[in-house]
Amino acid sequence: QVQxxxxxxxxxxxxxxxxxxxxxxxxSIENLHWSWIRQAAGKGLEWIGRVFTHGxxxxxxxxxxxxxxxxxxxxxxxxxxxxxxxxxxxxxYYCAGSFGYFNHWGLGRLVTVSS
Amino acid sequence: xIVLTQSPGTLSSSPGERATLSCRASQSVTSNLVAWxxxxxxxxxxxxxNGASSRAxxxxxxxxxxxxxxxxxxxxxxxxxxxxxxxxxxQYGRSPWTFGQGTKVEIK
Numbered sequence: 001q002v003q004x005x006x007x008x009x010x011x012x013x014x015x016x017x018x019x020x021x022x023x024x025x026x027x028s029i030e031n032l033h034w035s036w037i038r039q040a041a042g043k044g045l046e047w048i049g050r051v052f053t054h055g056x057x058x059x060x061x062x063x064x065x066x067x068x069x070x071x072x073x074x075x076x077x078x079x080x081x082x083x084x085x086x087x088x089x090x091x092x093y094y095c096a097g098s099f100g101y102f103n104h105w106g107l108g109r110l111v112t113v114s115s
Numbered sequence: 116x117i118v119l120t121q122s123p124g125t126l127s128s129s130p131g132e133r134a135t136l137s138c139r140a141s142q143s144v145t146s147n148l149v150a151w152x153x154x155x156x157x158x159x160x161x162x163x164x165n166g167a168s169s170r171a172x173x174x175x176x177x178x179x180x181x182x183x184x185x186x187x188x189x190x191x192x193x194x195x196x197x198x199x200x201x202x203x204x205x206q207y208g209r210s211p212w213t214f215g216q217g218t219k220v221e222i223k
Contacts, residue, residue: 100212
């Protein structure tokens with residue numbers, strides 16, 4: 001049973017960089033693709049991007065200029081960096097494992113952008 | 116990008132009733148690569164259906180998915196109390212992967 005756990009600061013100042021890590025347990029990080037998805041309060045789900053098992057990435061065009069994702073197979077972790085954040089980036093951030101559809105989800109990490 | 120429009124926005128139903136949720140895509144979804152999720156308040160979404168009609172592991176058979184091209188449907192044959200919440204469709208046939216805005220299923 002694959003389990004995912006997000007970690008990172010819950011409060012980020014405007015214009016700074018949001019950084020989150022997802023730790024994968026119960027399975028190898030090399031067996032799936034890994035995505036970040038976010039959800040603003042009371043809103044729907046927004047796919048941010050994914051990192052493939054060999055390390056290549058694909059990002060949503062709306063966020064691509066500010067997003068970087070990476071994979072650390074030695075730690076069974078993957079990460080998200082989102083630069084130049086504003087209040088509009090305040091959301092619950094989920095990490096997820098996928099074959100295209102998302103069959104493994106973390107519990108989510110609320111990140112608030114505020115000074 | 117492919118825009119997914121879900122209807123209705125809110126569905127008020129009673130336990131035991133049948134629920135039919137719709138997801139319409141702005142263009143044809145490659146190989147009908149559509150998934151459905153259920154989210155309860157304060158929880159992560161849970162995968163119900165992938166490939167438009169394949170139930171995920173452990174999902175009861177009262178959930179069924181159908182459709183092709185641009186029109187997809189999730190049917191819950193007999194609503195149980197734990198089925199209330201928000202349902203999302205998602206397409207993964209073409210990047211960027213996108214979600215519908217959700218259908219809220221509430222108790223009448």
